[in-house]
Amino acid sequence: MNQSSVPQQDNGPRLLPCQYCGEAYGPEDVARHTEPVRCGPCITCVDKPACFSCRLMYCVCDVHRYRG
Numbered sequence: 001m002n003q004s005s006v007p008q009q010d011n012g013p014r015l016l017p018c019q020y021c022g023e024a025y026g027p028e029d030v031a032r033h034t035e036p037v038r039c040g041p042c043i044t045c046v047d048k049p050a051c052f053s054c055r056l057m058y059c060v061c062d063v064h065r066y067r068g
């Protein structure tokens, strides 16, 4: 039983920073951060992923409306 000190490669999920919200997300949240959402009349946040927070004051999107 001779354990070598070779470092094992950690094949854990790599967290990637989102280009919209800046948060690191795992494979389970890829759709939330990358999948475009056609929300409606708001041209500022249309086709943005669900994690995107619209800064527009009059944004009426349920998914993009900024919740302060």
Ligand SMILES: [Zn+2]
Pocket (backbone or CB within 6 Å): 018, 019, 020, 021, 022, 023, 032, 033, 049, 051, 052
């Ligand atoms: Zn995101």
Ligand SMILES: [Zn+2]
Pocket (backbone or CB within 6 Å): 039, 040, 042, 045, 046, 054, 061, 063, 064, 065
């Ligand atoms: Zn929207």
Ligand SMILES: [Zn+2]
Pocket (backbone or CB within 6 Å): 042, 043, 044, 045, 046, 054, 055, 056, 059, 060, 061, 064, 065
């Ligand atoms: Zn919006």
